[in-house]
Each structure stands twice: as C-alpha cells, then as structure tokens.
Ligand SMILES: Nc1ncnc2c1ncn2[C@@H]1O[C@H](COP(=O)(O)OP(=O)(O)O)[C@@H](O)[C@H]1O
C-alpha cells in the first residue's frame with residue numbers, strides 16, 4: 001500500500017498536481033477474439049479529479065472502461081486501482097474495491113421498476129448515499145419510482161444509471177457517455193451532478209465525445225485515438241488546444 | 252348434475268381431477284426448475300428427468316441401505332442430488348456458456364443417457380416400491396369422494412414449494428439478483444455480485460426441485476430408472492406451452508395441463524396421453540412464444 005502510494009507520487013510523474021493517483025492504466029492492450037483494439041493505452045486518474053477520455057467513435061474508450069471493470073478478459077498491461085492490480089481479477093471482485101460502473105447503454109433492467117433498479121446493486125462500502133439523497137439529487141426518479149425501468153425517458157434512465165451506483169459506496173465512478181443523445185437541459189443537469197459529486201470527493205472517469213460539455217466539468221482530458229492515449233490536456237489549456245482537439249474529434 | 256348429464260359419475264371425475272392435480276404439481280415443480288435454469292444458464296436442461304429419477308432413487312437407497320425414512324429424505328435426497336448437479340455444472344456445463352444453446356442441450360442429453368444408463372445397469376428395469384410414510388397412509392372420506400392422504404399431501408407440498416420459490420425470486424434481495432442475472436449478468440457482476448457462483452447455486456436449486464419431485468413421486472409411481480424419461484417429455488411440452496423463462500408461467504401451466512390431462516382421461520381416455528402435445532402444437536401455431544412468454 002505505502003509502496004504503491006510512493007510509486008505514484010514519484011517526483012516528476014505528475015508535475016502539475018500533488019493528489020495521489022487513484023487509478024493508473026499502463027500499457028493496456030485489449031483484444032476481442034483476434035482483433036487487437038487497445039494498443040498500449042496509458043493514463044493516470046488522480047484522486048478527487050474528473051478526468052475525461054475524449055475520442056471519436058470506435059477509438060476504444062468503452063473498451064478501456066470494460067477492461068478496468070474486468071468485463072473484457074482478454075487484456076494485458078497494468079491497471080492499478082488504489083494500489084491493487086486489476087488485471088486477472090474477476091469483475092465482482094474489482095467492483096467491491098470501490099468502483100462504480102455506468103455503461104454506455106445504461107443497462108436499466110426491464111424486468112424491474114425504477115426503484116428496484118435503484119436498489120439492485122449491493123452496498124460495497126460505507127458512505128454511500130441514501131435513497132432519499134439520491135431522490136433529492138434526481139427528483140424525477142422519485143416520481144417514476146414505480147414505473148418499469150425501461151419505460152423511463154432517456155434522460156431519466158441515465159439519471160437512474162448514475163443514481164444506482166451512488167448508493168453502493170463506490171467512490172470512483174466510470175461514466176460512459178452519460179450525455180449521449182440527451183436534450184441540452186438534461187445534459188446541463190447531469191453536468192451539475194458531476195460537479196457536485198466532484199465537490200464531495202468522488203473520482204470520476206468520464207468518457208465523452210462532446211468536448212464542450214467535457215470542458216465544463218473536467219480537470220483534465222486524455223485524447224484517445226486508435227486504442228492509444230495521444231495527449232493529456234489540462235482543462236485550463238483546453239482553449240489553447242482547440243484546433244488540435246477539433247482535428248482529433250472531427251468525423 | 253352437469254357430470255351426470257355427460258354420463259360421468261362425479262366420483263370418477265373428482266378422482267381424475269385429483270390425479271391430474273398431482274401430475275400437474277409434478278409438472279409445475281419440474282418446469283419451474285427448468286425455467287430457473289434456462290433463465291440463468293441459458294441451457295435447456297435435458298438431464299432434468301434423470302435428476303428427478305435420481306431424487307426418487309436416492310430417497311429409496313437412503314431407506315433401503317441406511318434405513319433413513321421419508322421425512323429426512325425429503326430434505327436429504329434433494330440436497331445430495333443438488334450437490335451432484337452443482338458438481339456437473341462446475342466441471343462441465345460452465346465450459347459451454349459462451350457457445351450456442353445447442354451444445355448445452357447436447358451435453359445435458361448425454362448426461363441424462365449416462366445417468367439413466369448407470370441406474371439401469373445397477374438396478375435393472377424393474378420398478379421398486381417406496382412405501383407411503385405411516386402417518387400419510389389411508390385416506391379421508393370427503394362425502395363426495397375418497398381422498399388418499401398422501402396424494403393430498405403431495406399437492407399441498409408442491410404448491411407451497413412453488414409459491415415459496417416464486418416469493419424468493421420476486422420478493423427477496425437474492426431473488427432480485429437472480430432476475431437481474433437472467434437479463435444482464437455482465438452488468439450485475441460489475442456491480443459486485445459473484446455471478447458464476449450464483450449460476451452454480453441456481454443450477455443446484457433447479458436440480459434440487461427436480462429431485463424433490465422425485466422423492467414425492469416415489470411412493471406414488473414406482474422407483475424406476477426410466478421414470479424421468481417418460482416424465483420429461485411431457486414437461487418439455489409444458490414448458491413450450493407456458494413459454495420458457497416465466498416462473499409463474501411454469502407453475503400455472505404445469506398445474507393446468509395436469510388437470511386438463513385428468514379431464515381428458517375421463518371424457519376421452521384415448522387422447523389422454525397426447526392431449527398435452529396437441530395443445531403444444533396449437534400454442535406453437537397461435538402463440539409461438541408460449542402462453543406466458545414475451546416477444
Ligand atoms: N464486441 C466487440 N467485438 C469486436 N470488436 C469490437 C467489439 N466492441 C467494440 N469493438 C471494436 O473495438 C473498437 C473500439 O470500440 P469502442 O471501445 O466501443 O470505442 P468507443 O467507445 O471509443 O466508441 C472499435 O473498432 C470497435 O469496432
């Protein structure tokens with residue numbers, strides 16, 4: 001534990017900040033059967049920060065989150081979460097270390113009501129939010145509590161998918177394109193939530209294609225292309241790097 | 252009155268209705284187990300009949316070789332067979348989940364043949380009698396009919412177990428994991444649930460239900476290496492009619508078809524062995540997903 005901490009605070013590794021690294025991905029390779037999808041991805045997520053993975057469709061962002069959660073078995077390299085190596089570990093063990101996963105397709109269970117969905121994930125650590133707190137954060141969910149989960153609107157389903165992992169006590173969240181396909185009002189609402197979570201100490205990995213949105217919530221951005229991290233841009237430098245970003249993200 | 256009109260004495264009708272209910276509760280227990288297993292494992296468990304037979308045989312062996320009577324057997328035999336089933340799941344079935352349904356079906360079919368073959372080699376093809384436990388012998392005269400106590404007991408136990416399993420799945424926390432695991436096991440595991448272990452336990456539960464059915468059936472039918480083979484064919488028809496994947500569907504359809512079979516035996520005995528399959532054909536034509544199936 002102390003060894004890991006001192007390693008991650010190695011002088012020169014992160015000149016810009018002093019927070020310890022919560023999640024560190026190093027030289028990650030991933031495969032779907034024969035096809036090699038991640039080609040040595042590396043990035044660090046300091047504790048308490050909101051970090052984005054920005055990149056075009058098919059760049060490998062979702063694959064990277066699946067590797068972290070252990071949902072993609074064919075992975076090589078190193079993924080360390082608060083000092084523990086995750087490569088080779090089963091998904092349920094990884095989750096219980098304190099990771100909350102919100103998948104791109106949201107994963108709302110159709111056979112359950114909204115509230116049952118909210119209550120489904122088991123508590124993995126102390127300090128999770130109560131159901132009341134989550135309803136205060138997402139008032140819509142309270143009104144829809146008894147509706148079938150998949151009958152909720154896209155925005156409500158997204159809020160349910162985020163709310164669901166706040167009850168568990170996980171303090172590091174992986175959010176895969178939470179704003180995808182949602183109306184601007186809802187996007188703003190989700191942005192507010194992310195800022196509030198950051199303020200209360202959560203560490204968040206946010207996968208995004210919308211860098212306008214990303215710039216309003218994140219501390220730093222990792223640009224992903226062809227299964228590699230091409231560049232790290234601190235949020236403060238985002239505007240200076242606009243042209244480069246447009247090039248990376250242009251379709 | 253209406254029975255008299257049809258020329259059938261009510262005594263015979265009620266007798267057949269009771270027999271139908273008993274068969275129906277066996278169908279319900281067996282198809283409930285099949286539906287559970289299919290939901291979590293994505294495998295059509297062809298070994299279900301053989302495991303039902305094992306339940307009856309283990310109960311008979313416990314009595315014959317160890318002198319363990321019916322009541323402890325009612326728990327012990329399903330437990331033993333469930334452990335055997337879980338060992339099968341860990342060592343063999345679990346290797347097939349990433350493949351097509353067909354492989355699971357073939358493997359469990361093979362396992363059924365091996366299990367039934369083994370018992371046939373050891374015990375031949377003649378049936379063995381399992382005595383009805385003392386306090387359930389005899390019957391009760393209800394006035395309009397004579398009700399054998401053991402048969403009434405079987406129906407009540409089967410109904411209780413079915414309702415218990417249904418309650419467990421629909422109303423408890425572990426049950427909610429089971430339902431979620433049926434729908435999206437990957438995400439459930441990413442929430443921290445040990446899904447592989449849950450799959451093993453679900454198979455154990457389904458197999459245990461089959462074995463319990465066998466223990467209950469032992470005093471009614473003879474204990475016979477092929478008793479499961481005859482039973483499972485009808486149960487598969489029940490499952491097709493009810494629609495795989497619905498617990499409630501499995502229970503209701505099982506009971507209903509047992510009763511329909513009973514009635515057919517009264518009014519048109521020639522068709523009693525085939526009526527379930529005729530219904531299956533009609534359901535497949537009109538509602539291929541089954542009465543309770545979705546999509
Ligand atoms: N299940 C899969 N099987 C095979 N290839 C896949 C699978 N999922 C994604 N891919 C491929 O992996 C690459 C990265 O995909 P993904 O991680 O989903 O990208 P992103 O989330 O950045 O849009 C793409 O080329 C995609 O086609």
Ligand SMILES: [Mg+2]
Pocket residue numbers: 058061062063104
């Ligand atoms: Mg994606």
